[in-house]
Structure formats: C-alpha cells, structure tokens
Amino acid sequence: MATVVISNLEKVYTESKGPGVKVVHGIDLEIKDREFMVLVGPSGCGKSTTLRMVAGLEEISSGTISIDGTVVNNVLPKDRDIAMVFQNYALYPHMSVYENMAFGLKLRKFPKAEIDARVREASAMLGLDAYLDRKPKALSGGQRQRVAVGRAIVRKPKVFLFDEPLSNLDAKMRVSTRTEISKLHARLGATMIYVTHDQVEAMTMGDRICVMKDGRIMQVATPLELYNKPENVFVAGFIGSPPMNFLKGCLQKSSAGGALLEFIETNDKAAPVRFMLDAALSAKGASHVGRDIIFGIRPEDVQDTGTSTAPNPAHTIEVKVEVSEPMGAETLLYLTTGVTNFIARVRPTDRFEVGQSVKVTFKIESAHLFDAATEQVLK
Amino acid sequence: MKTRGRFTISSGLMGAALCGYLVWVLFPMVWVAYSSFKADAAIRTEPLSPPRWAEIDGAGYVRAWHEARFGDYVLNSVLVTGISVALILVLGSMAAYALSRFHHRLGRLVYTLFLAGLTMPAQLAMVPLFFELRALGLLDSRPGLILVYSANGLPFAVFILAGFFRSLPRSLYEAAIIDGCSEAGAFWRVMLPLARPGLITVAIFQFIGIWKEYFFAFMIVGGGDGGARTLPLGLANLAITAQYRGDYGMLFAGLVMVTLPILVVYLFLQRQLVSGITAGAVKG
Numbered sequence: 001m002a003t004v005v006i007s008n009l010e011k012v013y014t015e016s017k018g019p020g021v022k023v024v025h026g027i028d029l030e031i032k033d034r035e036f037m038v039l040v041g042p043s044g045c046g047k048s049t050t051l052r053m054v055a056g057l058e059e060i061s062s063g064t065i066s067i068d069g070t071v072v073n074n075v076l077p078k079d080r081d082i083a084m085v086f087q088n089y090a091l092y093p094h095m096s097v098y099e100n101m102a103f104g105l106k107l108r109k110f111p112k113a114e115i116d117a118r119v120r121e122a123s124a125m126l127g128l129d130a131y132l133d134r135k136p137k138a139l140s141g142g143q144r145q146r147v148a149v150g151r152a153i154v155r156k157p158k159v160f161l162f163d164e165p166l167s168n169l170d171a172k173m174r175v176s177t178r179t180e181i182s183k184l185h186a187r188l189g190a191t192m193i194y195v196t197h198d199q200v201e202a203m204t205m206g207d208r209i210c211v212m213k214d215g216r217i218m219q220v221a222t223p224l225e226l227y228n229k230p231e232n233v234f235v236a237g238f239i240g241s242p243p244m245n246f247l248k249g250c251l252q253k254s255s256a257g258g259a260l261l262e263f264i265e266t267n268d269k270a271a272p273v274r275f276m277l278d279a280a281l282s283a284k285g286a287s288h289v290g291r292d293i294i295f296g297i298r299p300e301d302v303q304d305t306g307t308s309t310a311p312n313p314a315h316t317i318e319v320k321v322e323v324s325e326p327m328g329a330e331t332l333l334y335l336t337t338g339v340t341n342f343i344a345r346v347r348p349t350d351r352f353e354v355g356q357s358v359k360v361t362f363k364i365e366s367a368h369l370f371d372a373a374t375e376q377v378l379k
Numbered sequence: 380m381k382t383r384g385r386f387t388i389s390s391g392l393m394g395a396a397l398c399g400y401l402v403w404v405l406f407p408m409v410w411v412a413y414s415s416f417k418a419d420a421a422i423r424t425e426p427l428s429p430p431r432w433a434e435i436d437g438a439g440y441v442r443a444w445h446e447a448r449f450g451d452y453v454l455n456s457v458l459v460t461g462i463s464v465a466l467i468l469v470l471g472s473m474a475a476y477a478l479s480r481f482h483h484r485l486g487r488l489v490y491t492l493f494l495a496g497l498t499m500p501a502q503l504a505m506v507p508l509f510f511e512l513r514a515l516g517l518l519d520s521r522p523g524l525i526l527v528y529s530a531n532g533l534p535f536a537v538f539i540l541a542g543f544f545r546s547l548p549r550s551l552y553e554a555a556i557i558d559g560c561s562e563a564g565a566f567w568r569v570m571l572p573l574a575r576p577g578l579i580t581v582a583i584f585q586f587i588g589i590w591k592e593y594f595f596a597f598m599i600v601g602g603g604d605g606g607a608r609t610l611p612l613g614l615a616n617l618a619i620t621a622q623y624r625g626d627y628g629m630l631f632a633g634l635v636m637v638t639l640p641i642l643v644v645y646l647f648l649q650r651q652l653v654s655g656i657t658a659g660a661v662k663g
Contacts, residue, residue: 057553078559090550094572107559151558
C-alpha cells in the first residue's frame, strides 16, 4: 500500500477581480501506510478541497502531494492509483451494478476472467451478489453506497478516498455502514483518507484524526489524544458531544498562599464564580497570572456534590439548573453561573428542579487552561 | 384516488369532447390512407367509403413510385434527413458538452451565438445562403442541403443538450475520470449515454422538421435536373400535376409515403423518451 505526504499545500480560487480566495493555507500532513486518516471540520474548512486535491480533481495552487514518494501534482487522476467514494455515490445510472464495478478495470484493459473474479469477490464481501444485474435506480441508498465502495475496492488502489460517504444515509444505516467501513479497512489493510463533518464518525473510525478549520490544521492526533489533550479551544469544543464547557476568567495567586492559583470568572452581573486549581494546573497557568484565560472542562468531569464520592470544596462552585435532559443512560444538566452556560453529565437517578441551585465539583485533574488570546492550550 | 372508476357528468362530457377531438384529428389521415388504395373512379364516386376488399388497388403507389419519381425522392430524403440528423446529434452534443462542462471566457459568447441562431428566422439568411452555395457549387446537390439543414438544426440541439449536460451531476464525470477515462472517454462512455433523452428529443424534432422541410429544399435543390429533390418537393410536384390529371390515387399514395415515416419514427422513439434515466445515479 502507500503513504501520502502533503506538504505546504495551498488552494486559492482565483476571482476575475482581486487576489482570489484562499481556502487551504499551506497544510502539512503525513498519512502513513495502511492508516485510516479522517479529515474533520465544519463546512468550509477545506477538508473536501484537500481530499479533492489528493484525488487530482482540483488543481494544486502550491505545495506538493506525493503518493508513495512520487510527487503527483501533475499526474492525472486515473494514473494516481486512487479510488474515491463520493458523497452522492456517483454511480453510472446506465450501467448495472456489475458494470459499474467492472468499469474501471475494463478501462485498464484487465482480462475478462480477472475482472469477473474481482467483481465477484467484492460483491460477496459487500453482500451485493443478488443485485449484480440491477441498475442503480433499483437499489436502496445503503445498497448504492455499497456499490460505490465496491467500485473502489475492485481496483485495489494504493489509496482510498472517501468524501462524506455516509451523509446521505439515515441515522441507523449510517451507524451500521460506519462499522462496515471500519471492518473493511481492517480487512483490506489499505491507506484510507476519509472526510466528514461528523465528529462521531471521526472518533469511531479514524486511526488518526486531522481537525481542520478555515483551511488550517488545528491538530492531528489519535481520537483519544484529541479528546483528552486538545491543543486549542477549537479542537476541545469540536470533539466530544456535548462539547467541552468553557469558562472565561483570569487567574490570581491564592489567598491561602503557596503556588496554587485561583480561577475567577469574568462576571459583572453577579458574584463571579471562583475556585481553586490543583497543583498541576496551577503550574501550567503560572505564566498567565492576571491575564485572560479560558478554563475548559468536559461535561462528565462536572459532578454534583450530592453524588460525587469525595467532593472537594476547593473545586466546587454553586450554579443554577436551567434545563434537565434525561437521556436514559445519563442525564444532561444545563447549568448557568449567571453569565456562562455549561453542561454536566450526571447519573440518571439524580433529580433536579429547574431553577434549583446546586453545588457542582470539577474533576480538576481533567480540566484544561487555554490562553484567551491565542486559544492555545497551556502546557 | 377517491373518484377512480366513478362516472360523473363532467367526466362524461370530457370523454365525449376528447373522442370528438380524436375523430377530428385522426379522420383526415385515415381517409387519405384508405383512399390511397382505391381506384381513381371510386375516389370520385364514393369519396368517403373505405375500399371494398376486392377492389383494393395499389396502382397509385406504383405510379407515384415510377412515374412521379418517388423512388428517387425517398432515397434523397432518407439520405439528407439521416445524415443531417446524425451530424446535428454528433456536433451538437459535442458543442453542448464543451459549453456546459468547461468554463472558458469565450464560452458564454459562443453559447449566445448559438441561441441567436434560434431566434433568427431562416428566411432572412436565404438570399446570401443561396449565393454562397452557388459559389461553392453546392446548389442542386444533397451535400448542399445537408450542410444547410445541419447548421440550421445545431442551435436547437445545443440549447436542449447543454441543459441536459448541465443537469448531470459533476461527480459522475469525476468518478469516470478517476476510474480511468480520458476527457473524451468520459464524454462518450458516461455523459453521452446519460443525455439520451435529450438526444432523442433532438432527433425526433430534427427528423420531423427536416423530413417535411419545403422552403430550403425548394431554393437549394428545386432547380437543375431535379435529381436531388426531396419528398416534400416531389409531393408538391405531384399535387400540381395530379390536379390537372385528376389522379387522386397517386396523390394520396404520395401523401402516405411522406407521412408514414414520421409517424413510425415518432412512435418508435417516443417510448425511448424516458425521463428520469438518471434516477439512481445520485441520491434522489
């Protein structure tokens, strides 16, 4: 299989007047052999454009893309040895399922027996045996999606490219197809680049995830690393559902003395929320005393003091309940400090009234501090 | 539907009106068709009655074919119409594809030029066209007529087909390119087959238009020894001569020979006018 190296890649759409619109700002990314790399980000972040440049469907404005050590900037899509699964499947409507899958091989002048063997192997793998003679219009959305995957598989390409392949499926199909693609990756052991805007897809499928925003890479890491060690506010807020809570405020030296720092919320309405940081976090924040800071904590790390095993009063604040959403396995509490809203994930057995005041404790060792100006995490 | 199978006064009236209209439209054609098998005397004495079984007479067809040179006219019409329609389809689809797929600075201008061709009455161009063809030595020849018909049909073809190509999702082209097609391959193997409803629409309209075209044919191949004349010219000729000879059998036979191919082509191709051929290409 193959490695894909993207270096200093830029994409500028030229306008008739003006300097043009830059949608990809010099990104560097290395996709290892047999890796499942997910490009994720909100719409307009340049993830699809990047994928299409790898495919050769968009011209590269500057920088290089190489596949297996060969720079492919000026190589035609058909000669890059890649296969792509499109968001709308792009099956040829005038060809049967069999012909759709065989088309690429036929164009490459494979012997008939070889084509037949490969198509049958792929259709068996994808459960499409019964539909080989059907036209795409006689298939369901999920089946069409599998044909699109089959068309890619038979080619045995160096790199598979997926452009939001699940976004046209209903929620249930999406979950099952997600697992199927993951299994397929394990089975084929191929290099795959997968574009999605759905962070759940990214987390569940990717070996590594590349989070993008406004044409720049925010962070590249494994799913758990992204979740537990976000580099910046964007990644922290993008990965995870419900997202990480952010409190804006500043740090000051604790009145108790020592090296410990205290967080004070920026709050001009009511009494600001304030709480102590632990030693590790204080060390990270030491350089930012007196400066604007963002405190980030995941909903599952906000525990109500009634049920927390050992509530630490130093990290406890008092807030109001705005909404309580029982999800079955857990309950989401929408809380407010009066200025900032945030979410806590609590046990479904805990009951809360709207408007009620509760004391919540932060699991402070899992919290993060971000520089408010650069939005980068403090290390 | 709730009202299905229920007879109401309004639906009855509607049905009666439609039946009346059907007879109104169909009768002249049927009358010409069966009259063409009657002897001349019978047409004059019993104009409306269908031919009796024993009296069916194909002599009108034989006379039309040989005496009125319909054999030559049919050949001319088939060649001129066939080649013109083929040229219009091939050139029109390529032009339409290029205009809809590639964005070139001059594309808009070329497209507008084609559209202008749709709006300009052909009669305006007749005089310069006549002299041009004479200078090229193409008067009274089938190639001259084919050239004019093809050029005249292109704007319509480009207009219809460009709309079709534009409606096809770009990802189909991209899939073909990645699968290993060249630009031309993507056009011939993927995009063109998908434009089939548009091609058939163009083919039907152009076939009918050219097969019965009189004006250009009269100006371009009406003179000389008449060796390049097409069926409409032949029919007009026949009508003029038959008028004085009173040979209605021959005239009706000629009419049938001109009309029948149009009906056959229309019946055959209209089944192929399957819209929604792209259904299933992408999520619908």
